[in-house]
Amino acid sequence: MALLLVGLVLFIGIHSIRLFAPEWRVFMMQQLGKSNWKMLHAAVAIVGLLTLIMGYGYARYSAEWLWFPPVWTRHLAALLVLFAFIYIAAAAMPYSKIKARVGCPMVVGIKLWALAHLISNGTTADVLLFGSFLVWAVVNFVITRRQFKAEGVQFEAPDFKYDIIAVVVAVLAYALVAFYLHGLLIGVAPFAV
Structure with a gap:
């Protein structure tokens, strides 16, 4: 279950920044540049998605x-x-x-x-x-x-x-x-x- 939780935090977390921390998101885009921010966002989302898929795959058999x-x-x-x-x-x-x-x-x-x-x-x-x-x-x-x-x-x-x-x-x-x-x-x- 821990792997599923980590994946959810990463995937949903990165997609929640726009909702709950829009000023920080703008600040990070200014610091990193828009394209670098988008690459970072995509990388975290992909890692989160793969982690939650693996975590769910393991968790559903023992849940x-x-x-x-x-x-x-x-x-x-x-x-x-x-x-x-x-x-x-x-x-x-x-x-x-x-x-x-x-x-x-x-x-x-x-x-x-x-x-x-x-x-x-x-x-x-x-x-x-x-x-x-x-x-x-x-x-x-x-x-x-x-x-x-x-x-x-x-x-x-x-x-x-x-x-x-x-x-x-x-x-x-x-x-x-x-x-x-x-x-x-x-x-x-x-x-x-």
Whole structure:
């Protein structure tokens, strides 16, 4: 569990600096230079991600069961993750109406992904991993929306074509992950026959 905790602290911590220490972030960018700061940020994020993946991999085999999720939670999780993929794809679109409506679709996608995995898994490792991401995403969403409102940030959304592209890309990526990559990389096939 310790490795998972270290990974979470590194990964979520580096992604929380903008939220909780924006002045320090600006100071560090001035000291290091913007590109060096971005490289440092990316390096810490990658190390954190790899550490939490390894930590979760080890922890899930020895973790205690807190509850045994009913089968229907897997079906709900599959639907929530599909919507998570759509929101995450919409975050990459320049003029998405989804982005204009939500403001931070990447964070909404992470919330849905974390919630889906939290309700369909019941070990202490699952609660730690997915619960941490869910709490972080909720806090991130609230703070980011407040910042957008205070700064008067608005997103242009000329038409639905970017939303259609986001949905198509999301469905294709979802199918690839759900039917192939999740089983290969995580060891759990969501739609095993």
